[in-house]
Amino acid sequence: MQERIAQLRQQLQLAGHHYHVLDEPQIPDAEYDRLFRELQSLEADHPQWITPDSPTQRVGAQPMTSFTSVAHKVPMLSIHTETDITAEGAIQFDTRVRKVLQLSAQDPPLTYVAELKFDGLAISLIYKDHVLLQACTRGDGQSGEDVTHNIRTIGQIPLRLPQSAPANLEVRGEVYMRRDDFESLNERQRQRIAQGVKNEKTFVNPRNAAAGAVRQLDPKIAAQRPLSFFAYSLHFHASADAVLSPVQATLNGLHSYGSHFHILMALKDWGFPVSEHCQLVTGAQGLIAYHQHIAQARDQLPFDIDGVVYKVNQISLQSELGMVSREPRWAVAHKYPAQEEMTTVLAIEVQVGRTGKLTPVAKLAPVFVGGVTVTNATLHNEDEARRKDVRVGDRVVVRRAGDVIPEVVSVLLDKRDHAAPAFSMPRHCPVCNSPAVREEGEADFRCTGGLFCSAQRKQAILHFAQRRAVEIEDLGDKLVDQLVDAGWVKTLPDLYRLTRDQLIGLDRMAEKSANNLLQSLENSKQTTLPRFVYGLGIRHVGEATAKDLAKHFGSLQAIMDASIEQLLTVNDVGPVVAHSLRTFFDQANNREVVQQLRDGGVHWEEFEPGARLDLPLSGHTYVITGTLPTLSREQAQVLLEQAGAKVAGSVSKKTTAVVAGEAAGSKLDKAIALGVPVLDEAALLALTRYP
Numbered sequence: 001m002q003e004r005i006a007q008l009r010q011q012l013q014l015a016g017h018h019y020h021v022l023d024e025p026q027i028p029d030a031e032y033d034r035l036f037r038e039l040q041s042l043e044a045d046h047p048q049w050i051t052p053d054s055p056t057q058r059v060g061a062q063p064m065t066s067f068t069s070v071a072h073k074v075p076m077l078s079i080h081t082e083t084d085i086t087a088e089g090a091i092q093f094d095t096r097v098r099k100v101l102q103l104s105a106q107d108p109p110l111t112y113v114a115e116l117k118f119d120g121l122a123i124s125l126i127y128k129d130h131v132l133l134q135a136c137t138r139g140d141g142q143s144g145e146d147v148t149h150n151i152r153t154i155g156q157i158p159l160r161l162p163q164s165a166p167a168n169l170e171v172r173g174e175v176y177m178r179r180d181d182f183e184s185l186n187e188r189q190r191q192r193i194a195q196g197v198k199n200e201k202t203f204v205n206p207r208n209a210a211a212g213a214v215r216q217l218d219p220k221i222a223a224q225r226p227l228s229f230f231a232y233s234l235h236f237h238a239s240a241d242a243v244l245s246p247v248q249a250t251l252n253g254l255h256s257y258g259s260h261f262h263i264l265m266a267l268k269d270w271g272f273p274v275s276e277h278c279q280l281v282t283g284a285q286g287l288i289a290y291h292q293h294i295a296q297a298r299d300q301l302p303f304d305i306d307g308v309v310y311k312v313n314q315i316s317l318q319s320e321l322g323m324v325s326r327e328p329r330w331a332v333a334h335k336y337p338a339q340e341e342m343t344t345v346l347a348i349e350v351q352v353g354r355t356g357k358l359t360p361v362a363k364l365a366p367v368f369v370g371g372v373t374v375t376n377a378t379l380h381n382e383d384e385a386r387r388k389d390v391r392v393g394d395r396v397v398v399r400r401a402g403d404v405i406p407e408v409v410s411v412l413l414d415k416r417d418h419a420a421p422a423f424s425m426p427r428h429c430p431v432c433n434s435p436a437v438r439e440e441g442e443a444d445f446r447c448t449g450g451l452f453c454s455a456q457r458k459q460a461i462l463h464f465a466q467r468r469a470v471e472i473e474d475l476g477d478k479l480v481d482q483l484v485d486a487g488w489v490k491t492l493p494d495l496y497r498l499t500r501d502q503l504i505g506l507d508r509m510a511e512k513s514a515n516n517l518l519q520s521l522e523n524s525k526q527t528t529l530p531r532f533v534y535g536l537g538i539r540h541v542g543e544a545t546a547k548d549l550a551k552h553f554g555s556l557q558a559i560m561d562a563s564i565e566q567l568l569t570v571n572d573v574g575p576v577v578a579h580s581l582r583t584f585f586d587q588a589n590n591r592e593v594v595q596q597l598r599d600g601g602v603h604w605e606e607f608e609p610g611a612r613l614d615l616p617l618s619g620h621t622y623v624i625t626g627t628l629p630t631l632s633r634e635q636a637q638v639l640l641e642q643a644g645a646k647v648a649g650s651v652s653k654k655t656t657a658v659v660a661g662e663a664a665g666s667k668l669d670k671a672i673a674l675g676v677p678v679l680d681e682a683a684l685l686a687l688t689r690y691p
């Protein structure tokens with residue numbers, strides 16, 4: 001037990017040094033938190049083994065020696081983190097607060113301020129006679145580093161306060177980097193590295209980049225780093241060197257701000273950036289609603305957050321609640337599931353996509369990240385895989401944010417204890433062995449096997465069968481693997497030649513499922529022109545382009561015969577798409593595939609070009625969000641499109657209306673914010689049921 005404690009302390013110390021002092025995180029935050037909690041709980045069980053140098057006994061790391069150390073007049077506290085990441089966390093905080101305040105169930109709910117927990121670094125700003133005098137980092141909470149020279153370069157931070165503000169005060173808040181700023185900074189860094197500029201590096205994440213900028217010794221460099229700031233607290237000067245927290249200042253009759261929200265509004269008035277997501281909420285229910293709302297909005301925010309913060313609004317109540325072990329009892333951080341985790345690379349495989357694109361994929365030891373278990377992460381392409389230098393056996397940081405495909409962010413190089421070779425892209429397709437080529441100016445290698453390559457064939461079939469194309473229900477990837485491997489399906493039309501006897505012979509295929517599949521194939525024959533064109537899987541022809549083409553030309557023959565010039569007159573069709581279409585239809589075997597599909601019974605309605613422009617909803621755009629009571633989204637979309645409407649993926653001022661079902665999220669919020677009408681399923685049905 002004592003051994004484990006010693007080991008944890010050593011690990012945490014090392015990780016803390018990397019994170020706080022060197023700005024080069026060694027392990028993901030979630031891993032650090034876990035080790036920290038384990039140590040905390042062991043020490044709680046065995047208090048006799050606590051030593052003053054344990055990482056649990058201090059906040060943060062010592063300041064770097066190259067900066068002047070500054071003692072904080074009021075310690076920069078940390079906030080207690082609610083461990084339960086479900087809605088329970090909010091209830092537990094509210095319950096605890098009410099208990100300390102000796103409130104009963106009959107007493108009214110408390111008012112809280114709910115804020116974002118910005119993922120940057122805490123900074124204290126001292127103003128004297130309305131002028132910014134000093135800015136310092138949090139350091140170990142008692143003293144930090146003087147970084148005034150760098151902070152002054154942040155345009156968002158006022159250098160002088162208006163006369164309406166008290167002359168002497170301390171403002172605290174978070175310095176952070178927006179995600180888009182971070183991306184462009186890294187892009188610039190990559191260019192510099194490519195140009196051979198010495199000592200340049202790219203950054204792991206926006207927080208790391210912000211911390212690095214604030215700790216620059218040269219303010220000229222800091223000034224080139226795009227930093228932002230949000231203010232979240234205010235402290236008062238009692239005399240030349242005494243600074244008081246709002247609670248202490250209230251007790252001294254120094255100010256008239258009765259609530260934290262009031263303080264935030266004052267900060268905003270004085271010119272500090274205050275997040276628009278700060279919200280006054282009521283009781284545990286208000287906290288839960290905020291937590292859920294922000295969870296939805298998280299990926300659309302222009303910057304990273306790792307949770308939300310709840311604060312008791314009334315300063316007098318904050319005063320009553322006081323502190324426990326250097327953490328205020330009136331505030332708590334409620335985190336979201338980590339979007340980054342650490343795991344091991346078991347293998348690197350190369351996958352072949354529908355258009356022959358070869359993608360290196362890291363096979364991972366299963367890891368729970370961003371709310372799901374992840375076993376694969378994309379390495380994008382050869383350059384990316386090499387840049388990150390991912391090798392089999394490496395410990396890596398994996399990120400999964402929102403619905404984005406999980407990716408390997410970085411390799412923990414100091415954990416590498418093997419001699420696996422660097423990754424290189426095979427020069428032949430791993431599936432069909434055709435040469436793999438990388439065209440001039442492209443990042444991707446492609447298999448040149450075309451439909452000779454069984455991997456491309458499988459993907460092409462799955463693409464044709466998907467719901468948005470001709471929709472062949474029950475035709476999943478396992479089945480396609482078997483059909484292609486058995487040599488029964490070489491081209492799309494072969495699908496419609498499958499027999500019951502063939503199917504029944506397949507793995508896990510009973511008579512009933514064989515019948516189902518045959519029925520699904522039959523059903524898929526009746527389709528629409530845009531779905532069919534999209535289903536052919538022509539490079540660069542997505543769903544929207546297929547629809548535009550169908551609308552413009554009215555028939556497949558017209559699309560197949562269109563010249564480049566004619567194609568270019570179609571909405572949103574540029575030279576790349578036009579060429580791709582021509583190349584596809586110039587190939588005799590592709591025309592043959594189309595003909596055979598038609599001969600096999602695949603059909604759709606054709607119409608005179610432009611004839612559909614006078615439908616009841618022509619020229620209108622709808623957005624569908626949430627789960628509708630009876631219709632699937634695809635069905636709702638078909639109804640709207642048949643009535644002539646366009647269905648878009650995001651809400652704007654131009655959206656005619658949003659059709660919202662259960663658990664509608666940010667799109668609904670946006671519609672309400674923009675004043676776009678909101679319809680339910682019943683209204684949709686009424687709208688599309690035209691004579």
Ligand code: IVH
Nearest residue numbers: 077078079115116117118121122232309328
């Ligand atoms: S208030 C007594 N509000 O979280 C409360 N902190 O452990 C003092 N943080 O490193 C902090 N967003 O930099 C507060 N809206 C917010 C915050 C926030 C991020 C950081 C802060 C500190 C840590 C607190």
